Amino acid sequence: MSLWQVEGSAPIKAPPRSFIEKFVRRIETGLLPGSPSRNRYRVTEQSGDALSFRAEDWWTAIAVGLNDVQLTADPGAARYSIRYPRWSAYVLMGGAVLGVIFIAVLLAIDLPHYIEQHSTSRFPGLTTEQNVAIAWAMGIF
Secondary structure, three states: OOOOEEEEEEEOOOOHHHHHHHHHHHHHHOOOOOOHHHOOEEEEEEOOOEEEEEEOOHHHHHHHOOOEEEEEEEOOEEEEEEEOHHHHHHHHHHHHHHHHHHHHHHHHOOHHHHHHHOHHHOOOOOOHHHHHHHHHHHHHO
16 A cells, blocks of 8 residues: 555445445536536446446545546445545645745845844744744745
8 A cells, every 4th residue: 555545444235236336326426516517527447346436637635635546336335545646645735835935025025124123923931043943944845
């Protein structure tokens, strides 16, 4: 299992074949409530007791994170494996962009002077240098 994958199971009451058929219909009519433009899934493989589906586009992949799903229905339980590499890439890229912006702002302003002039921007009881160090730690983290 990777960082961008989760596996598990959930109890079901329906017979396996019926569960899979109903799940396919649900995918075709809109798996989740909300905007149809961010709810586009396509069945990639189907058998009597198994189903695979994936997000058709990036909007769907990043809106929910269900990028690639394998579902197997057994009597009494459904096993699933969800991979979300596109969602993970989006989150990592977004975090990197925000980090670069934050660091650029820290470099662009006179941070020690700003902290000294604006008492609400400092942590009480810490020196200006300690407050600057905390700001940089937040930017780098």
